Amino acid sequence: MNSIFSGTRLRDMIRSIRACKTAAEERGVVRKECADIRASINENDPHDRHRNLAKLMFIHMLGYPTHFGQMECLKLIASPGFPEKRIGYLGLMLLLDERQEVLMLVTNSLKQDLNHTNQYVVGLALCALGNICSAEMARDLAPEVERLIQFRDPNIRKKAALCSTRIVRKVPDLAENFINAASSLLKEKHHGVLITGVQLCYELCTINDEALEYFRKKCTEGLIKTLRDITNSAYQPEYDVAGITDPFLHIRLLKLLRVLGHGDADASDLMTDILAQVATKTESNKNAGNAVLYECVETIMAIEDTSSLRVLAINILGRFLSNRDNNIRYVALNMLMKAIAFDDQAVQRHRVTILECVKDPDASIRKRALELVSLLVNENNVKQLTKELIDYLEISDEDFKEDLSAKICSIVEKFSPEKIWYIDQMLKVLSEAGKFVKDDVWHALIVVISNASELHGYTVRALYKAVLTYSEQETLVRVAIWCIGEYGDLLVNNVGMLGIEDPITVTESDAVDVVEDAITRHNSDMTTKAMALVALLKLSSRFPSISERIKDIIVKQKGSLLLEMQQRAIEFNSIVDRHKNIRWSSLVERMPVLDEATFNVRRAGSLPASVSTMAKPSVSIPNGVAAAPLVDLLDLGSDDIMAAPSSSGADFLQDLLGVDLGSSSAQSGATPGPKAGADLLMDILSIGTPSPAQNNTSSIDLLSTAGINNNPSNALDTLSSPAPPHIATTASAGGMFDLLDGLSPSPSKEATNGPAYPPIVAYESSTLKIEFTFSKPSGNPQETNVQATFINLSPNTFTDFIFQAAVPKFLQLHLDPASSNTLPASGNITQNLRVTNSQHGKKSLVMRMRIGYKLNGKDVLEEGQINNFPRGL
């Protein structure tokens, strides 16, 4: 129990930190200790160094900054004694990272230590290098490490092997140098050397095709023999875990075989026997055995088709799935997701069990099972599965409802056999989990409802009934009041009754009650209230007999604390009041049918690039961007024209929405002047409103939060339909395009380029945004020109900016040089890409990308995958 730094001070420090009752107290102790350590460092007494560093490691673990101790690590490493070196290297690995320039200073010490006569010193250096080396260090020290792979002591060989995995990962060009050394390690008997050697081979295979071919040809048989030997080996106490000899080595070997067998029928053939043996003979009553079986199943599924083995693998998963141990069930669900790819039928057989797992008390199991169920859905079972899931939604935990409802919605949207079924299911979801449903989902529902004219009456009645019971579900309320506003007359007159409906009696006053309830409820949010106000205006025309009551409700909103509501209330009141005759005009008619195709394209375009590495289809949309479909939904028709001239307004909007509207203001030349547009509208509506220019700012604000029009006269335009023809005719073609696609950075360019593809936000982080715009050169449908715009969202300048991209084999990518490699704060640079899709029409574009830059002298790396390209590129 004696420690090399049992100097009382370290223990004292730990004790006093342990004695702290509050975080503030702990901070105090740490601050004082850090001050002491700094002072001690300044005195430069070598005897205190290792104790200082041990303390710093502790402080670092607690989460306090310790950079001032970094130089101490270097001094300790350079000192001759082993204990000093050991703590120095440990400090190096804990306190420093490969991005820091201090690290460069250690290269020389490392080089000396790698050549040290004491093998334990060599071991320390290898370990440090393996954990933190940078590409530069890897290049400098690779020859030493290469030599050490053949060192006499196996404990050095194993560390050299793992150190090499880091080196080849950092500098893939060096891979060739290690191929021979790595294959020699596979012949060893020492388990540590074997497991690290196998890891090195695995690493080499993943970065170098020649290495893969080499190991496939020369080592497959040897590896199979090694696996057979340890599988059949006699009891070895040192490596035995629950009757399995070294399960870790088993698993590493199976992983390497997986890479060798994948895509190569001959190699796969060779390993069939041993895989069958492992799959059938491994004890499955302990965790270690199951770990090996699990790995074996994955290997069987990845190598080339050997159908009898796959039956075996699926059976093992079936057994896992019915296991009582939750860990085993979890991995079974995980693996079944991969199994679907080659044997959907076999997985479908377990559907009932999997559905039960969705209802498991364990959140991790539920999550996996839900992912799996959504992969199991097809046209034939969608109704049954959806019913099961919705039934469960009613009783599930509150914190699971968000995930569950999102999945149900995506299943329903994807596989819905008919509109009425879709509407029914969505209504159920909104009723049970309306407050968790994302904006794009209920926007989509409204678009579908709008398009299903024969179901308008049915839908509005169903919504009316639902909202009476589930008035706390915000999104349900929104859809309901929208429908009541649009189709209120169908509700009270029982128009378009379907055979399945029970007749209900709803008076005009009942319908207005629902809307009034929504607008007066204190916890309704701005969007709901705004939608209710619009619905009231529409109802004032649908229900003339109670228009006075409706007017009263509207008038009450004049006192709203929300400026926008106040203003609209005044305007709507004046419409109801002074222009009774226009009630019968087109102003408050139903909206024209919303364009489903445009909405879907817009919706797909606004989905963020999924950066996450876990396999989960993203349904979340950044708040700001979600406003875009709503704008469309409310038929903002001409509003881009109005917004465009005010560049300050556009900037503001850009801030709020997080999208680039900058160029739409530049487009204003192509659109009618602001004044003309406003006059036109005012003419049509023949009401006097304040000049739109004055209102832009406040009203744009509303657009993002509430989704109402961003301009008083436009607000009326929203309600008037069809859109005043004047506007459509005066706007040039480019202008119209701009209307439909106000978020595009350069819409006019696209408009001239044949079929237009909507631009996408390819990637967005807190500091950086990347937008792609597309154009097709005439004559070659396979080719797409992509203009990438990189926008710096941070207040700092990025230097040495570099964008790298990788595409799957069916694509070819050509990158032009970027317009600059320096990205000023809030500025942008562009770069052109040319993508050739050899599977044009069959597969969509996908891309992985990596961006590197220097921020305040530090390297920053961002990575992501872009899979929200528009279809058909």
Added chain:
Amino acid sequence: KIERSERERGRKMGIRFILMVNKQGQTRLAQYYEWLTLEERRALEGEIVRKCLARNDQQQCSFVEHRNYKIVYRRYASLFFMVGVDDDENELAILEFIHLLVETMDKHFGNVCELDIMFHLEKAHFMLEEMVMNGCIVETSKANILSPIQLMDKAH
């Protein structure tokens, strides 16, 4: 969505961090195999600990998905051992690894407890160093793991 091939998967690093946390949620040992800033680490540890400690039911499985990590955790007396791995890592094998780690520490400290690790933090790290490098397992024999450490103890 690209179907990730076996080869691409290999680019991942396996074990990304190892944490030992007591049941009050205080970190007692932290070893990261990828670089995170101090703030990121504090935030990550806080989130993970909250998530794992909330799952106190014995029946619940030992895996928690968090951000793009999978956390494999196991409780020994008052101490939680948490290992963050990539999505594709064999979860059951990591559980077995945690057990090996605990057994190794037991063998050295004799029924290891939180205080052993606190007051011998550097030694716990030396053991980990012998077991894991760059996110990969180096050695699985307890004797081989402990021999350099025992050698040092003898020298002093």
